[in-house]
Amino acid sequence: MDISSIGYATLAAILAPAFLLLVVYIRGILYRRKAAVANLDHVRLEGRTVIITGASAGIGKETARDLVRKGARVILGCRNIPKATRVAEDIRNTTGNNDVHVKQVDTSSLASVRKFANEILAEEKRIDVLILNAGIAGLDKRILTDDGLEYTMATNHFGHFLLTNILLGLVKKSRPSRIVVVASTALNSTLNVDNLNFEKGGFQSFRSYVQSKSCNVLFTRRLADLTRDEGVVVNCLDPGFVHTEIFDKSGGFMVGTVVRLGVPFMGRTEVQGAQTVVYVAASEEGGTTTGKYFEECKVSSTADALLNNEELAKQVWEASERLVGLQPDEKHY
Secondary structure (H helix, E strand, C coil): CCHHHHCHHHHHHHHHHHHHHHHHHHHHHHHHHCCCCCCCCCCCCCCCEEEEECCCCHHHHHHHHHHHHCCCEEEEEECCHHHHHHHHHHHHHHHCCCCEEEEECCCCCHHHHHHHHHHHHHHCCCCCEEEECCCCCCCCCCCECCCCCEHHHHHHHHHHHHHHHHHHHHHHHCCCEEEEEECCCCCCCCCCHHHCCCCCCCCCHHHHHHHHHHHHHHHHHHHHHHCCCCCEEEEEEECCCECCHHHCCCCCHHHHHHHHHHHHHHCECHHHHHHHHHHHHHCHHHHHCCCCEEECCEECCCCHHHHCCHHHHHHHHHHHHHHHCCCHHHCCC
């Protein structure tokens, strides 16, 4: 083909997508290369019990593997039991530690959360680390759970809110203990507390995800205040932009199309995504600092607008209590 016969404009139109793809690919390589490493090979966790929600895939799975390798007893709280069972067996085989257990929990269902939490209270003597990791990236339309809660908010925030409240008494008895909240950098500091469930409209896939992650941060702030003198530290974190299956079921243009197409090129590996989670769960700093937000295995100011908003944190906590129907015997603060 004679390039001169095509014309520069046409040639540019042909090459532009390829050039853009190359730029994205290179940026992805650079992003992955600068990922922080927890560097906690010296840490041992024998005698510690860790619960991780959403540990059958992605960041949760690799966090579990790392903590099991350090000697921890780890309970994988997962919705899909056959899948989680296969993951548990793989973790046992790769770490040599058989103290890996699977229990069913669907954080979008308050009944499932209550059943799981009550089983834990009946069977476990301690919870040293509770990692709230399960999540979805957002659906393309507003879907309500059986509890009347918007599905993304229920999965990412309300379910974890209820679970933590029910287990908090045992977490306190296990002190020094930690609660680790997997949040995001996709945050909004101007939430409408009267519309957490999108009953007044305004629902969008990405907006629901951002709102749920913002609630994660505000929940961290309020819980850290409530447990500050109880021997419990509460921190949240951003694992980074990670290539996991969380995007496979997402909807909407932003998450379902733009993010899903970009993550194979820009996203970090699951092991890289687990590093900050492991750091907050097992490092000395993660056990002495409370009410903070971590990125790249260090405290970050990214979420300060939310973490410093004590009043909004209280309002979200109170609204969450109402929406999940928190009972008097489920309160341990």
